[in-house]
Amino acid sequence: MTTTITICDTCKLEGWDAEKQAQSDGELLAALIETAATEVENVITRRHSCLMGCNHGCNIAIQSHDKLTYVMGSFEPDAQQAAGIVEYASLHADSEKGQVPYRQWPKAIKGHFVSRIPTLPQTDSSE
Numbered sequence: 001m002t003t004t005i006t007i008c009d010t011c012k013l014e015g016w017d018a019e020k021q022a023q024s025d026g027e028l029l030a031a032l033i034e035t036a037a038t039e040v041e042n043v044i045t046r047r048h049s050c051l052m053g054c055n056h057g058c059n060i061a062i063q064s065h066d067k068l069t070y071v072m073g074s075f076e077p078d079a080q081q082a083a084g085i086v087e088y089a090s091l092h093a094d095s096e097k098g099q100v101p102y103r104q105w106p107k108a109i110k111g112h113f114v115s116r117i118p119t120l121p122q123t124d125s126s127e
């Protein structure tokens with residue numbers, strides 16, 4: 001099963017200057033994550049404008065069907081952080097329910113968790 005990394009492409013870190021910077025910090029981080037994920041078969045990426053965590057950007061979410069969702073923030077557009085995010089997403093994809101043992105967490109994602117969202121219960125649409 002694949003895991004999706006949703007990357008906010010409108011996050012701007014403190015001091016971001018529209019006159020000096022052509023791209024938002026979120027766009028820069030998204031490009032780095034997309035590059036890092038190119039060769040990773042069980043991870044896909046998508047961009048989304050604003051995940052509503054603007055005061056602790058850059059923000060991403062790690063999601064897959066029937067697994068725990070994780071929202072993370074306070075990233076910078078940095079290749080090492082991007083690689084750690086992709087590594088964590090690949091471990092999430094390999095896990096049964098989305099829980100990755102702490103000992104396997106890449107250093108780059110430690111301290112960046114914002115929230116964990118449980119899966120929705122299965123519902124019978126015929127009821």
Ligand code: FES
Nearest residue numbers: 008011051053054
């Ligand atoms: S602009 Fe990125 S969370 Fe709002």
